[in-house]
Amino acid sequence: MTAARIRSTVTGDASSSAHARPQAPRGGSRLPSVSIALGTLSIASFWVFGLGFVLGVSAVVCGALATSRSGVADDEPASLRALLGVVAGVAGITVSAIALFPVLEYL
Known part of the structure; x- marks a missing residue:
């Protein structure tokens, strides 16, 4: 170990260390990914009565x-x-509504 690194380890000053990197914040929101997944599923399941809409x-x-x-x-x-x-959610709602209209007369 170099003297500067030993000194920074002892004093707790990581700014003088050449290997110190700022850590990116982890654990961001999962809601954007959940929104994409639900929107994709809504488009794919438009033919199931009401599921694509929900x-x-x-x-x-x-x-x-x-x-x-x-x-x-x-x-x-x-x-x-x-x-x-x-x-994607709006597209799923639209496609589900279009697929639902012809079925409404038989309900």
Whole structure:
């Protein structure tokens, strides 16, 4: 070990160490990813009576909640994932509604 590294270990001053790196915050919000997953499932399951609609609404709610959080709003990739989840949820709602209209006359 070098003298500077020993000194920084003893004093607790990690700024003088050459190997000290700032740690990125971990454990970000999972809501943007959940929103995308629910939106994708809502588009894929539009043909199941009502399931695509419910999953689409859930995707929109998760995406809206995610964008309202400050941690997601400051993180551009997470914000874009949340927006993509909202768009996928709206698409799932739309496709489910279009598939539901012809069935309504038989109910």
